[in-house]
């Protein structure tokens with residue numbers, strides 16, 4: 021593709037994107053497609069001869085755009101939103117165009133140094149001291165994996181060199197996190213060779229916050245049993261209910277026990293850019309590592325996760341391996357080769373989109389938008405609280421509300437309430453106007469409304485509530501049997517048609 025052809029096609033693509041973002045509401049948030057129905061719409065083999073870009077983009081418009089789940093739709097209130105802001109998308113385009121691999125300082129000097137700058141900007145914005153350094157990764161899952169890899173080294177297991185298999189010189193490693201901690205912590209234990217059994221799930225209180233006395237008891241029990249505690253994970257903003265673990269008390273325990281403290285605040289951490297709203301985070305500055313995802317609530321296109329740590333040296337102990345062909349920097353250079361701190365070698369230039377975005381919004385602009393989401397969530401919670409047949413199932417410290425429809429007639433039928441709420445959520449999602457997901461709290465089905473998209477306005481939130489009440493009324497009025505699964509939906513709907521049938525939302529929120 022010569023530069024002029026690239027320019028012409030590039031203009032078409034930008035126009036297409038601008039049109040998409042301007043009119044994304046014409047789509048149902050969830051495409052009305054069945055699993056396995058899309059693959060057959062594409063050619064079974066790659067073409068032998070080149071094709072024209074116009075034809076390829078036409079197929080994009082026909083086959084791809086209508087069949088995505090529309091994360092940029094203002095009615096997206098499932099999981100945790102990931103907004104691709106305009107400036108963020110432009111940053112992605114520039115990143116792709118420059119096409120640098122930021123694995124070494126030498127292979128992309130400005131990518132490395134701008135990453136150090138942007139990490140510093142975000143650290144300051146979050147109100148954390150300059151003892152924290154850090155880096156950008158793809159996801160919170162990777163950030164937590166890196167943090168726990170560093171914790172493993174800090175505990176003196178020397179696992180990077182010796183591995184953990186067939187070791188009779190160490191106890192069985194233990195990591196402590198609440199019963200509500202994200203599955204990525206358990207996955208990190210699997211991946212790091214600690215094993216899923218290494219993760220001790222500490223019980224939570226009625227607000228879904230880790231119980232400190234149970235944490236202390238679990239560590240004491242494990243020490244007596246000869247196990248090897250290595251890390252504690254505090255979650256500030258859990259995935260299901262956005263509960264907040266008592267991080268200051270956990271920091272106290274971690275310091276006393278000589279354990280690494282990792283804070284997973286992938287979603288909620290963004291709120292700390294608002295100085296008046298930092299109360300839930302008090303004590304996190306004592307952590308060894310903290311993960312915040314700009315691709316969740318800072319409107320950055322996937323992917324961007326910020327890993328802050330006071331112990332960069334431990335990350336390096338865990339992940340540095342420098343073959344001769346990658347040996348370029350002096351050990352005491354003022355910059356770094358970031359690949360030494362992560363499992364991967366190749367690295368994207370993620371700092372560019374963040375730098376563009378932070379300048380375009382300004383911190384004040386980001387704060388204003390987060391405040392709006394926090395206020396909308398309180399308003400929604402108040403609507404639920406005001407209705408006798410609706411029940412809120414968790415506190416709302418941030419912008420996610422967990423609740424259910426619980427009519428008095430089902431007071432003695434908890435399974436019936438679960439079934440009714442699953443049907444209700446499906447019915448609401450089938451309208452195509454909003455997309456909600458669910459979780460289980462105390463074993464019971466809870467609908468979640470998670471407000472976090474840049475494009476969500478008050479009217480979308482009130483519409484979600486209206487639809488919930490309307491569909492609850494319809495289900496109550498329907499004859500028995502209405503809870504049967506929805507009929508199969510058509511494939512590749514017209515972009516202008518609202519879907520009338522669709523897939524149910526996924527299972528536990530995960531994104």
Ligand SMILES: Cc1ncc(COP(=O)(O)O)c(C=O)c1O
Nearest residue numbers: 159160161202204259286530531
């Ligand atoms: C608290 C928490 N941690 C980690 C994750 C995983 O995030 P990622 O998809 O960036 O790995 C999530 C996802 O929702 C989360 O809510």
